[in-house]
Amino acid sequence: MDKPQKNPTTSQIGTSTPKSKFEDSPVFNYISNLSPIESVKSISTAQTFSSLSFTSPPPVFTSPHVNSHRESRFFRCHNSIDRTKPLEDLNGSVYKEDVVVPVIEDLNKEAPLEDEDETSVETSSELPQILKSDSQTPDRSDSPCTDDVTLEAPSDIPRGEGGSSSEDVKMGMLNVREVNDTPDCGRLISNATELLVFRSPNDSEAFRCLVDKISSSERRFCAGVKSTKRPDINKDVPANGSSNETEPSVVLPNESVFSLNRGGMRRRCLDFEMPGKRKKEIADDQQSMCDNKAAGESSSGCVVPGSTTPIHSQDIVQETSDQAENEPVEEVPRALVFPELNTGSLKKKKRVSEQAGEGESCKRCNCKKSKCLKLYCECFAAGVYCIEPCSCIDCFNKPVHEETVLATRKQIESRNPLAFAPKVIRSADSIMEAGDDASKTPASARHKRGCNCKKSNCLKKYCECYQGGVGCSINCRCEGCKNVFGRKEGSLLVIMESKQEEDQETYEKRRTKIQHKIEVSREVEQNPSSDQPSTPLPPYRHLVVHQPFLSKNRLPPTQFFIGMGSSSFRKQDSDLTQSHNGKKPVDPVTEDKTEIMPEILLNSPIANIKAISPNSKRVSPPQLGSSESGSNLRRRGNGRKLILRSIPAFPSLNPNQ
DNA sequence: GAGTTTGAAACT
């Protein structure tokens, strides 16, 4: 199996092979040179670290467990393949590798900070186990395999990638859960809930909550994990890994944030979480295997409630934070994921949810004719089984009918591969934003398909964009859009036009600036270090900060459309820019920018991120008129247009791609 | 809680 392979490496590295050997090895040297961390680790952690770098992630990644997790996200692993492919692809690729790596890094870095090496070690070890197989015994922590896993991940995954973070988070979750089987599960769960929130399609709000909490949650999470794990870990884990790995828990939180960025990641988080819940539930009910399957998906479902987004997410988060300490109940939402099995626990959850106002957070449907086998059903659409709280009639969206569910899913997916993809796609920027604004800035995001509102003015939850806490985009065909999160192009155009009317002089100035920027951008390309807004390398924050939406405090609209065919989005985006042109005949500048930006953006991943930021795209909603927006625009001047262009560059989001 | 409104999903 995978383990054997890993084990040898790990065991060798960790146990038998002395540091000296590794160090002597050319590989070791090479690795050490590559990573800055090494130097630190070399002393205490060298073994683990090196092993990580050496060992290939493959074992973990390849491990069936991993797969199972992914699959679990949805109703089943198998299913996941079809429907989730897009998502999974995103998740999957990043998932395994990313997860492992971040943890390791964090461990290395933080390990020293954290006192307990032992705990850290165990966590790392556990992670592998989890990754490999959820079901596997926790005892494994002792086994070298775990070490291997951790080791491997780091090497492959670069820190820089935000996506990885998600993985890490998941990993952390998993570890925690497994560990949790024990007492502290509650906390873990609470933490998990946060993750779930991220996952929710509506992430925007959830994301906010997370962001807000993250700082605190991380602490908790780490603390909880450590505390929980340590006892167990200590038992199993000897001094070895201890020093190295302490960090995982800590790491997780941070990375979790990153994970949020990617749509795919969300679900995973849910899945992982599910297991945790599941364990609890299982312990209580000893539910059948189906639960596990369902759990994975359900978890996602819980999160899903896109509509619930803002409110729910917040509520949930709060609850989690509060309850986490007191009660594990938080999981309620997840429980939703699992259908009938949880009944006992569900009640609890229900109560909790209701109290918290969470009801919304979890998906509950009220289907009467669809049998919960159509997208009409929120649960089904969210990839979650219906649960007790649901008031559905003739529900087939239950583990009992798993086959039916899967078949139906397949069918729907065949029709629309993205049918089960999150409706709201978030960009990596979201994280950044969150970081900036603990407030709640929703991550930049957009509705993948756009809305078609005619009477609600995109001011009610009828509007999926509004529901998801994102602004309308070009994709939207809404009429009279007044989406507070961002109006669609029409509005923008209007704004633009008005501006032009107001002052063409300004326009010309802008144009000049843009040209300027273009020049700058060129320079930037040559000199990445430059602070120019266009520069890809510079911190994402620039983008985020400048984005007008952020100023709003509300969700920054995202330009990012994920699952959707990127091509369409791009076109649309371009259309936006063009639309300006179209409606406004002018805007040669934009075109210029667009041309320039893409190149820059494409060059570096970071650039991509920037590109993602939707804000730029959306010129600025009505609110923009205010000073902030104006200032932003001026600052970037061209920046904004440039950013829009960059969007297309953002490849990673599209699952399909 | 019942009824209405709304827009997505499904169907033709």
Add this chain to the structure above:
DNA sequence: CAGTTTCAAACTC
């Protein structure tokens, strides 16, 4: 692809 119907959530009373 467009138009219509079905459906269930969101909303109102």
